[in-house]
Amino acid sequence: MEEDGRRAESVKSAAEGELSDARENIIRNIQEQQPDDEILYDLAELFKVFGDSTRIKILYSMFENELCVNDIARLLNLSQSSVSHQLRILKTSKLVKFRREGKSIFYSLDDEHVRAIISMGMEHVEE
Amino acid sequence: MEEDGRRAESVKSAAEGELSDARENIIRNIQEQQPDDEILYDLAELFKVFGDSTRIKILYSMFENELCVNDIARLLNLSQSSVSHQLRILKTSKLVKFRREGKSIFYSLDDEHVRAIISMGMEHVEE
């Protein structure tokens, strides 16, 4: 469809040439369809947040309940500091939301995507 | 302070005591419902695999096509070694399958869970 210059090749070479041309086209198509690097980077960053057992435990403990920092720490036998640090990461990634009530701050999963992602992962793990 | 028994407390304190007892029950219930640590650990390990931009790019490039190592390396502008190393991790986690054809080995996503997990993540990122 574009400029060529390979017509002088042998039949066999031509066939091979066509094959790898087809391959090249596939590769080029995939390259075009591929989302921007930036988006894929963000996607990886998102999964990275799920990719720590402490954070997964915290997320899972909030699967059906809102909890305050202290609850989580006692529930999972973690230090307050550790929980707070991890919650900050979860907040930044928009995986959890929170509201203040007096001295306590109650955290909960931000939306259904979070639950859905965890559930999908669970299905894969439980096979 | 600590060990003086709560009988002598005011009505209000008793109410608070009941409140925190209720909280304790909630916490205990969550603890019981929480999956085994081992499962949550595996779940985190799974997401960890998705949590690297190189691996995400590789997975995404295979979203609709099977590809050989060399294709992926050219497509994503990565070294053959790097791709091969990452594919090993993806194999181990059962995220990709492969078949040999002559000198080449074609990789593809292992099942629909993989696609589903990526898609869910994508939705969350694209907000």
Add this chain to the structure above:
DNA sequence: TATACATATGAACAGTTGAACATATGTTGG
């Protein structure tokens, strides 16, 4: 079987990360 090609593996190194500890900030009741 010798050679080139395709992929896998091993080792080392730089960059990243989570936990622990200390301390700071914020909130409520007295």
Add this chain to the structure above:
DNA sequence: CCAACATATGTTCAACTGTTCATATGTATA
């Protein structure tokens, strides 16, 4: 305002991870 409680943040350090380079293994073909 102070004391007690709840949460957040800064720093340090050991452990882990991805890349690179070198090399090995596996496969087809002249």
